[in-house]
Amino acid sequence: MxxxxxxxxxxxxxxxxxxxxxAGPISLQGGTVTATYNGSADGVLGLDHLFQPEPGSNTSAIDPAGYPDLEFLTADGLFGFDFTPAGRLDVYLNQPSVEPGQYRLVFDFGASLAQEIGSFTLLDAGAIGGLPTLSVLSGTSIAIDLSSVTWNDTYGMFSAQIGTAAAVxxxxxxxxxxxxxxxxxxxxxxxxxxxx
Known part of the structure; x- marks a missing residue:
């Protein structure tokens, strides 16, 4: 006994x-993000610049209220990206369809986060076929490759969760x-x- x-x-x-x-969800509260699309800063338009193609438009602050406002649109108008303060990333197809091609984005939070990024995982893939490639590049940056994604719905979306590094x-x-x-x-x- x-x-x-x-x-x-x-x-x-x-x-x-x-x-x-x-690891748990990361707080993006107060975070600022700099994005590139297929290696180009000009390929991304940020909310802080009202999605206008101007210098620095690839940088935007996370909406502190968590409203479903996009932080970024790709300059070609294909995709929209909304980060929530709780670390969720919602990816939207912003066109009725998308042609096969290279669609890789990198998001860098710099020193604006209180914790390091340790995970980046898919939450909901119901509106897509094929899976995006989600990568943690460093404690401050993530990458998402949409090249293999097929969209089941016109103007579809999926979600991914950014998480903290697991404690040792x-x-x-x-x-x-x-x-x-x-x-x-x-x-x-x-x-x-x-x-x-």
Whole structure:
């Protein structure tokens, strides 16, 4: 009975440690984003510049209220991008259809984030066929490649989540878990000897 209680306690402790160490959504509140489209700053138009093609138009602040206003449009008018303060990116097809081609965007938050970016994952792909390639380039930048995406709906959209870097477990946590496993092994060994 003691062995079972010890084992259950260790499993619960391990689950809590894993949950605490995992990545979570990142806050983009107060963030500023600089974008490029197929390697060109001129390929992206930002909300802060009212989507006008002018110097610096590829930089925009995240809407602090989280309204579904696009932060960026591609200069060719194909795609729109909306970042939420909670780290979600909504990607919109802004035309009835899109021809096959290269559609790669990089978004760089510079030093405007309180935490480093550690993950970039697809949330909802119901309106698309083929999958976008989502990449974390650094602790401050992400890339999205839409070249393989086919759109199931006219003016469709999909969402992705930007997350924090997973915390590195403290050495003490690993040592504590190891000590618990050692104690469990010793308890089993004693019980085995006592039953002989």
């Amino acid at each position: 003691k062995t079972k209680i010890i084992l259950e306690t260790l499993v619960l402790a391990a689950a809590l440690t894993a949950t605490q160490a995992g 477990p403290e050495p003490g946590s690993a040592g504590l878990a190891l000590a618990g496993l050692t104690g469990l092994a010793l308890a089993r060994r004693r019980k085995s000897r006592a039953q002989r």
